[in-house]
Amino acid sequence: MSVLFLALPTALLLAAAFVAAFLWAARDGQLDDLETPALRVLHEEGDVDPTAADRSVSPASEPRR
Amino acid sequence: MPSLERGEAASAPAFPPDVAASQPAALGALSVAAERSQGAPACLHCGLPCEAPEAAPPPAGGSEGPFCCHGCRVVYSMLHQHDLTAYYRYRDPRPAPPAATTGRGYAELDDPGFLSESSRALEGGHRSMDLLLEGVHCAACVWLVEKLPEVVPGVTRARLDYPRRRLTVDWRPDAVSPSTFGAALDRLGYPPHPHCAGKREELLAREERDLLLRMGVAGACAGNVMLFGLALYSGAFSGMAESHSSYFRGASALIALPAVLWSARPLYRKALAAVRARAPHLDIPVSLGIGLATLSGVVNVVRGRGDVYFDSVTALIFLLLGGRYLQLRQQRNAEERAGVARALTPKSARVVDDSGHVRVVAASSVAVGALVEVLPGDTFPVDGHLREGRSRVDAAWLTGEPEPVAVAPGDPVLAGTVNVSGRVRVQATRSGSQTRAAQLLEEVERAALRRAPIARLADRVAGWFLVAVVAGALLAFAVWLPAGLDRAVETAVSLLIVTCPCALGLATPLALSAALAQAARAGWLIKGGELVEALARPALIVFDKTGTLTSGRSRVVRWVGDPELKAAVVALERDATHPTGRALARDLTPQPHLEARDVQTRPGLGVQGLVGGQRVGVGSVAMLGEQAPGWARREAARIEAEGLSPVLVAVDGEVRALAAVGDALRPRAARTLQRLAAAGHRLAVLSGDRQAVVDHVVASLSGEGAEPLFVSALGGQSPEDKLAWVEAARGRGPVFMVGDGVNDAAALAAATVGIAVHGGAQASISAAGVFASREGIAPVFELLAGARAALRVIRLNFTFSLLYNAVAVALTLTGRISPLLAAVLMPISSLTVILHSYQRRMFDPAPPASELRS
Numbered sequence: 080m081s082v083l084f085l086a087l088p089t090a091l092l093l094a095a096a097f098v099a100a101f102l103w104a105a106r107d108g109q110l111d112d113l114e115t116p117a118l119r120v121l122h123e124e125g126d127v128d129p130t131a132a133d134r135s136v137s138p139a140s141e142p143r144r
Numbered sequence: 145m146p147s148l149e150r151g152e153a154a155s156a157p158a159f160p161p162d163v164a165a166s167q168p169a170a171l172g173a174l175s176v177a178a179e180r181s182q183g184a185p186a187c188l189h190c191g192l193p194c195e196a197p198e199a200a201p202p203p204a205g206g207s208e209g210p211f212c213c214h215g216c217r218v219v220y221s222m223l224h225q226h227d228l229t230a231y232y233r234y235r236d237p238r239p240a241p242p243a244a245t246t247g248r249g250y251a252e253l254d255d256p257g258f259l260s261e262s263s264r265a266l267e268g269g270h271r272s273m274d275l276l277l278e279g280v281h282c283a284a285c286v287w288l289v290e291k292l293p294e295v296v297p298g299v300t301r302a303r304l305d306y307p308r309r310r311l312t313v314d315w316r317p318d319a320v321s322p323s324t325f326g327a328a329l330d331r332l333g334y335p336p337h338p339h340c341a342g343k344r345e346e347l348l349a350r351e352e353r354d355l356l357l358r359m360g361v362a363g364a365c366a367g368n369v370m371l372f373g374l375a376l377y378s379g380a381f382s383g384m385a386e387s388h389s390s391y392f393r394g395a396s397a398l399i400a401l402p403a404v405l406w407s408a409r410p411l412y413r414k415a416l417a418a419v420r421a422r423a424p425h426l427d428i429p430v431s432l433g434i435g436l437a438t439l440s441g442v443v444n445v446v447r448g449r450g451d452v453y454f455d456s457v458t459a460l461i462f463l464l465l466g467g468r469y470l471q472l473r474q475q476r477n478a479e480e481r482a483g484v485a486r487a488l489t490p491k492s493a494r495v496v497d498d499s500g501h502v503r504v505v506a507a508s509s510v511a512v513g514a515l516v517e518v519l520p521g522d523t524f525p526v527d528g529h530l531r532e533g534r535s536r537v538d539a540a541w542l543t544g545e546p547e548p549v550a551v552a553p554g555d556p557v558l559a560g561t562v563n564v565s566g567r568v569r570v571q572a573t574r575s576g577s578q579t580r581a582a583q584l585l586e587e588v589e590r591a592a593l594r595r596a597p598i599a600r601l602a603d604r605v606a607g608w609f610l611v612a613v614v615a616g617a618l619l620a621f622a623v624w625l626p627a628g629l630d631r632a633v634e635t636a637v638s639l640l641i642v643t644c645p646c647a648l649g650l651a652t653p654l655a656l657s658a659a660l661a662q663a664a665r666a667g668w669l670i671k672g673g674e675l676v677e678a679l680a681r682p683a684l685i686v687f688d689k690t691g692t693l694t695s696g697r698s699r700v701v702r703w704v705g706d707p708e709l710k711a712a713v714v715a716l717e718r719d720a721t722h723p724t725g726r727a728l729a730r731d732l733t734p735q736p737h738l739e740a741r742d743v744q745t746r747p748g749l750g751v752q753g754l755v756g757g758q759r760v761g762v763g764s765v766a767m768l769g770e771q772a773p774g775w776a777r778r779e780a781a782r783i784e785a786e787g788l789s790p791v792l793v794a795v796d797g798e799v800r801a802l803a804a805v806g807d808a809l810r811p812r813a814a815r816t817l818q819r820l821a822a823a824g825h826r827l828a829v830l831s832g833d834r835q836a837v838v839d840h841v842v843a844s845l846s847g848e849g850a851e852p853l854f855v856s857a858l859g860g861q862s863p864e865d866k867l868a869w870v871e872a873a874r875g876r877g878p879v880f881m882v883g884d885g886v887n888d889a890a891a892l893a894a895a896t897v898g899i900a901v902h903g904g905a906q907a908s909i910s911a912a913g914v915f916a917s918r919e920g921i922a923p924v925f926e927l928l929a930g931a932r933a934a935l936r937v938i939r940l941n942f943t944f945s946l947l948y949n950a951v952a953v954a955l956t957l958t959g960r961i962s963p964l965l966a967a968v969l970m971p972i973s974s975l976t977v978i979l980h981s982y983q984r985r986m987f988d989p990a991p992p993a994s995e996l997r998s
Binding site for chain 1: 283286287290304305306307308349353356357360361364368387388391395399
């Protein structure tokens, strides 16, 4: 008896588990907005004290253009 | 030298005011303006050059500037107050559009009826609601908006959905009221609008999620079947035990079943509907192919011989659903972003009872005859007659009349129009669904229902395709009949399977989803893919005048006479509240700063005072007419004939200059219209304004061209007239309607494609299929050019995929097709279509910053 006959159903079971996870995530609304999290992650280190920020990059002293 | 100036100025057409005001006669002044902006200082907030720096004194603790406008100043000081200057480090380095701050109070967000309707209760007594935000344009906006809890104590959470510009706010009702954070968002540069999900939006959202689920399952099936397919193909070359091969074939049939039976169901449903309606549809050959391939595959698995096509079938389902999902997502983004507050009339009204107390009640429940108080800046909640107070009423979006109209006791006012200047009391004659505005909205819905669907290119192609494929299958059967019945049936079936139009089915959705995404970046929100196809064809384009061809607000169109007097006029009008005075103060800057003393306003006439020791008067013909010499009277008459208001400037009792103030044509309107005409469109104007004004606008747009630019130009059109005109014209061919007001809304809904321009009334935005988030009509040409480019992409996609099908048919007829070959050919053709759709530039991306304010 080939090991395949056992390995295949196991692999498919694993695949089914991932499909179930996907279905749960999609129903939960986690895939409704795919763009904002990508933008949000850029800033989450964010809460820097602005008074400590380097003045040379503050717009008040260096008009951008 | 007044006479010289006058001669030049008279020949100039209505010109962009910022140019015309300072360069009265120079037709080439555009280049001058461009040069000047090079040297202008950059606005501290938005980075755009400040051509006329905002002059008001800074608020306490605010910066001196320079700022290009009041909105930018407010946002800048707000950010500094709340230690949020990190915004400037995070944001996109390109200059941003100027801040959109309105300064409104947002009291309507506190209305109990509104709150129970559009907010949800959370655990612990918190509440949550959705708001649509204007002005969100980059990643830093996400950061800033989500800092709302730090700016407004009591707000517990703020999450922004960037592609839809939708903010979900949670707050503690005991600590903060919605109007407080509404106003805070406004001061941050993101004016909020209540978001009431319409039925259509909910339906789209559900459909999108459903498609995503089906697509995911189909993808998982396709991937796993592919693994078996790979083993089977390599087994076919190098040999494979019979038991393994039938095991694999059986397993792949089993895995393909969820995709075929569940995921692909929307395809079958569309095909069935099309068959019932006897209309060609691409889903008919698709469903036929999927069904036949699955059936013959299952039969062959049971028989233990013959080809199976499960890998191709599942991949086909996955790709087709994916294409549709992408298109639907873009469509929904556009629809939601354009879905700015559907509420037109305010939901609350201030009713004055017999004892003189003011009660706030729902606008729809105001009884006929009740006395309603309306504050300056608010919208009238009911139709009625003015009882107390005087004011001016802005009814531009309802009537097409650009200037606010003065009202006195006894005059009628309409719900939805804006009370511009004074506190008034109105006796209600109609409220709720009986008001003129509500009835117009009903008309909009009815007009939308009567609109015929747009014929799609894909469906026409599908019709021919179906005929060709069936003919090909019969041919294959006939050619192979001599080799035996079995062989002939097998060949005919495999022909039907391998020609199953995967790439053809992807061609439209992919091109359209790419087009919709590009259009959204270029400032056009297109609510449906089929609209792109309609926009690509020549049509009759109907323009509204007020707010569409013209800017919809008072501007100084030209100046005649001594330019030195401008500074004195600015000094007198600096604190003006009348729109004409505000236009003078705004458009005549920059001027050397002068102080006016002893300023007296004469209501409805003008203003006078002492400037630099001279007595200066600025006012209408009625106020200063006797002091005008002959040339000034003639000039005033000419300005009136153009539909503008003459403003006379007298010094020590003699009129020495005139300004023409009015609703000027948008910059580049004439050029845009000429390009549209050159592209094969016919043009027409329908306006609610007087015929004389329309005639003048048409004349100045047409220039000296021999051919008339417009096939029709009608003034004095009521909303019903416009609707009837558009519906009649639609019988003769496609009609695009371009407009901005509620008076256009019904016509927008009735047109083949309705295009609402920026700044339009909410009703027109929801009635139109296309909504511009950029100002002006110059982008209309880009929109139509982009649609044409998109249609070219679709056509080329069709060509690619039909080419693939031709190759497949040839291989089948000569008996050389195999599942492996089909499995290779199909993804290649689909990939071509995918790459081609996403590589092509259809809509030009957002304009350079210098155009943002045009």
